[in-house]
Amino acid sequence: MSTKNTDVLIVGSGIAGMQAALDIGDSGLNAVIVEKSPSIGGKMISLSKVFPTLDCASCITTPKMAASSHHPRVDIYTYTEVKEIKKVSDGFEAVIIKKPRFVIESECISCKKCEEVCPVYVKDEFEYGLGVKKAISIPFTNAIPQFPVLDESKCIRCGACARVCPKDCIDYLQKPEEINIKSKAVIISTGYEITPMDAKKEYNGTKLPNVISSLQAERLLAPHGPYGKFLRPSDGKIPDSIAYVQCAGSRDESIGIPYCSRVCCMYAIKQAMLLSGMLPLSEITIYYMDIRAFGKGYEQFYNQARAMGINFVKAKVAKITEDEEHNPILRIDRQEDGSKPQEVKHDIVVLSQGLVPSTKNFFGLELEINEYGFINQPQKTLSPAKTNIEGVFVAGVASGPKDIPDTIMEAGSAAVEVINYVKSVKVGS
Amino acid sequence: MEDKNKKIAEQLKILNAEKGPVSKELMDYYKEANKKQKAILDSIKEKEKTIPEISKETSLDSKEVLWYLSGLVKYGKAEHIPAKTGYMKYKAK
Numbered sequence: 001m002s003t004k005n006t007d008v009l010i011v012g013s014g015i016a017g018m019q020a021a022l023d024i025g026d027s028g029l030n031a032v033i034v035e036k037s038p039s040i041g042g043k044m045i046s047l048s049k050v051f052p053t054l055d056c057a058s059c060i061t062t063p064k065m066a067a068s069s070h071h072p073r074v075d076i077y078t079y080t081e082v083k084e085i086k087k088v089s090d091g092f093e094a095v096i097i098k099k100p101r102f103v104i105e106s107e108c109i110s111c112k113k114c115e116e117v118c119p120v121y122v123k124d125e126f127e128y129g130l131g132v133k134k135a136i137s138i139p140f141t142n143a144i145p146q147f148p149v150l151d152e153s154k155c156i157r158c159g160a161c162a163r164v165c166p167k168d169c170i171d172y173l174q175k176p177e178e179i180n181i182k183s184k185a186v187i188i189s190t191g192y193e194i195t196p197m198d199a200k201k202e203y204n205g206t207k208l209p210n211v212i213s214s215l216q217a218e219r220l221l222a223p224h225g226p227y228g229k230f231l232r233p234s235d236g237k238i239p240d241s242i243a244y245v246q247c248a249g250s251r252d253e254s255i256g257i258p259y260c261s262r263v264c265c266m267y268a269i270k271q272a273m274l275l276s277g278m279l280p281l282s283e284i285t286i287y288y289m290d291i292r293a294f295g296k297g298y299e300q301f302y303n304q305a306r307a308m309g310i311n312f313v314k315a316k317v318a319k320i321t322e323d324e325e326h327n328p329i330l331r332i333d334r335q336e337d338g339s340k341p342q343e344v345k346h347d348i349v350v351l352s353q354g355l356v357p358s359t360k361n362f363f364g365l366e367l368e369i370n371e372y373g374f375i376n377q378p379q380k381t382l383s384p385a386k387t388n389i390e391g392v393f394v395a396g397v398a399s400g401p402k403d404i405p406d407t408i409m410e411a412g413s414a415a416v417e418v419i420n421y422v423k424s425v426k427v428g429s
Numbered sequence: 430m431e432d433k434n435k436k437i438a439e440q441l442k443i444l445n446a447e448k449g450p451v452s453k454e455l456m457d458y459y460k461e462a463n464k465k466q467k468a469i470l471d472s473i474k475e476k477e478k479t480i481p482e483i484s485k486e487t488s489l490d491s492k493e494v495l496w497y498l499s500g501l502v503k504y505g506k507a508e509h510i511p512a513k514t515g516y517m518k519y520k521a522k
Contacts, residue, residue: 173444
């Protein structure tokens with residue numbers, strides 16, 4: 001097992017992890033980022049645009065990805081799992097496992113010839129299952145690093161990729177590699193997952209083809225999305241009528257997620273506005289309990305959406321079913337005019353799911369977590385990045401739902417805290 | 430080239446010995462997927478068609494047709510003709 005020494009180990013390479021790594025690197029300290037996916041960038045790189053500015057998400061994230069990967073004091077391990085992190089007398093020792101891509105990275109020139117000749121189509125996780133990739137493929141167009149990954153569970157061992165590779169860098173016998181990372185401090189920036197599609201059984205999210213997740217909707221809206229246009233998955237129809245169901249995975253005691261996820265109102269409004277531009281003839285309806293537009297410029301954004309003709313209906317959606325043509329039927333209870341429950345039909349429904357922690361097991365670290373699995377911040381007001389363990393810091397959604405500006409700000413705060421901590425340890429030792 | 434092919438064959442032989450042969454389920458999936466792709470491409474070889482039309486002609490589920498077409502377009506074997514409403518049409522390249 002090889003060993004790598006660094007000042008700060010950062011777990012997770014979403015926008016929080018990358019921002020913290022860049023600030024730490026710029027300060028003169030060294031950082032190692034460990035990312036479980038084959039590319040850095042986190043969830044943000046898969047988003048279409050950001051609210052309330054409607055800037056292209058990729059245009060913000062890609063430069064950060066490039067800067068992180070080229071920074072002389074930042075080392076990145078992608079497609080790598082953290083097995084454990086232990087506190088030791090002079091800092092932390094982590095064991096990480098670099099999973100095999102079955103590609104010799106030092107030789108690969110990212111020519112994509114292996115992907116072109118591979119005959120096996122598989123579901124593309126980057127498109128949340130909507131699109132196609134090959135059994136060997138580069139994760140997505142602007143992935144960093146640009147190395148393909150061979151999915152050995154889908155490989156039919158035809159040898160086509162190895163035969164076409166001009167650098168002979170396909171290695172079918174590659175094995176996982178264990179690496180020991182010694183650091184003085186750790187930042188946890190493991191981010192979030194969205195509430196599972198089957199969390200609310202009444203919505204039949206995993207059964208009805210035209211009930212999709214908010215992240216699938218992001219991909220359909222993205223310029224290089226899976227279908228090249230916003231089409232409904234059951235038959236490729238350009239939808240005339242689109243509905244958003246708010247609080248479909250948060251503020252709901254019945255699914256154990258009573259908290260507000262803070263971003264769902266705004267991302268639904270953003271998607272609705274983008275759809276309104278992309279499909280000007282379509283009718284877009286947002287079913288909501290309250291609109292929580294709390295950030296800078298958010299209220300204006302909401303008002304702009306109303307002015308654009310997006311329908312906001314204060315109603316709770318009780319159930320979603322479908323007709324024989326897979327058109328979702330929503331049973332709604334309006335909350336404003338005292339009308340009776342009614343059924344409304346749409347072409348496609350997007351569930352505005354909430355945010356839940358991506359992991360509840362923090363690699364053996366005895367971190368205090370709250371009842372929902374997010375990392376506790378014992379000094380939330382003065383030192384939000386500190387955790388209950390000295391030398392372990394938190395950034396981003398790992399400590400609770402928040403939007404991108406707050407995540408970036410918190411990552412900067414975590415970097416400053418960790419720089420001060422590492423320098424104090426160095427002076428003290 | 431001969432050396433390269435020999436090395437690949439040796440690696441695949443070791444892999445088969447270590448992990449056993451490729452499962453029948455995976456090979457069946459692959460063969461089936463190839464047939465479906467071919468049926469879709471044959472359907473749009475002469476004339477551009479919508480997904481419901483391709484689905485009817487090939488007897489494949491329209492959801493599946495869309496999924497395969499997304500791959501065929503991505504990997505340059507088909508193209509779509511943009512539409513503002515209704516259904517886009519697809520054509521083999």
